[in-house]
Amino acid sequence: MSGVQHIEVHSAEAGQKLLQFLMRRLGKDVPKSFIMRIIRKGQVRVDGGRRKPYDRLEQGQIVRVPPIRRESTAPAAPAASFTPLPVLYNSGGVLAIEKPAGLPVQPGTGHVDAVSVRLRQQFPDAEFVPTPAHRLDRDTSGVLFCGTSYSALRDLQQGFQDHSIQKFYLAQVHGEIPVGTQWEMRDELQKASAPGGKEKMRVGAGKLALAQLCSLSVNSGVTLVQVQLFTGRTHQIRVQLAARKHPILGDLKYGSSLSVSLRLHCHRMIFGNIDISSDPLWLER
Secondary structure (H helix, E strand, O other): OOOOEEEEOOHHHOOOEHHHHHHHHHOOOOOHHHHHHHHHOOOOEEOOEOOOOOOEOOOOOEEEEOOOOOOOOOOOOOHHHOOOOOEEEEEOOEEEEEEOOOOOOOOEOOEOOOHHHHHHHHOOOOOOOOEEOOOOOOOOEEEEEEEOOHHHHHHHHHHHHOOOOEEEEEEEEEOOOOOOOEEEEEEEEEEEOOHHHOOEEEEOOOEEEEEEEEEEEEEOOEEEEEEEEOOOOOOHHHHHHHHOOOOEOOOHHHOOOOOOOOOEEEEEEEEOOEEEEOOOOOOOO
16 A cells, blocks of 8 residues: 555646556556546546546646555566667657567567556666657567657657658568559458458458558569558558568568568658668668
8 A cells, every 4th residue: 555645747647538547557567547536536636626537737736546455367478588679769749769579569468578568667767668659560570669758759759640740661571573663552451261361351341541662672582662551451461562472571470481570671760850760681782
């Protein structure tokens, strides 16, 4: 049982709703329903007064939290497994890291280690724990944007929603596509059944998916392509390339015959005047 806490709202946290603020500060072992209850009962005070769960907080305000009994339910990644994530950029509330292949962005069933877990370990004293602003598939590597302040996180999320953030991927695909070839890939994608109940997509009546492909090089039946992504549908690049008979190397779900790591890498991201790029480990120069 913890005692009464008086928590100051830091500049990086300003703008959050009271409920969001407390969920972040108190941790995953304090249920959202419990936090809602103590706010509505008036046990949580902001500068001495009652507030509603969705009232926004300002820098410098003091949030009083009553004693809380903690019962840890969220597993933590073993300390020995922690490997710092490579930092590509960190300024003005925006953090860009290089996500390795095989690491999910968020923990889930069967996956205790994740980008979000490592960020908490890598930045233990941060006023606002760096938070991923978007997702990459577990087996996709590359540039991942995170917010190190709440306002920057909202700006990044808005950039992904309105497609003002430019996204470029590199992929190695089966088959030869003549160098310089450009395709506008425009399809509708829908969910399809897959063995084991796992998520899979296919081309069909559904959500519009837009991308632009350019062939960069061809070598022994394998083509290196750059894909600019204009929408962010589930497995979009993987499905669109497979539908054109050029599945990505290592993509066993969508038709590859090679048991290698997925050859898909988020190569470049542009947000305003921030332009970040990285090359995949599998790329030969």
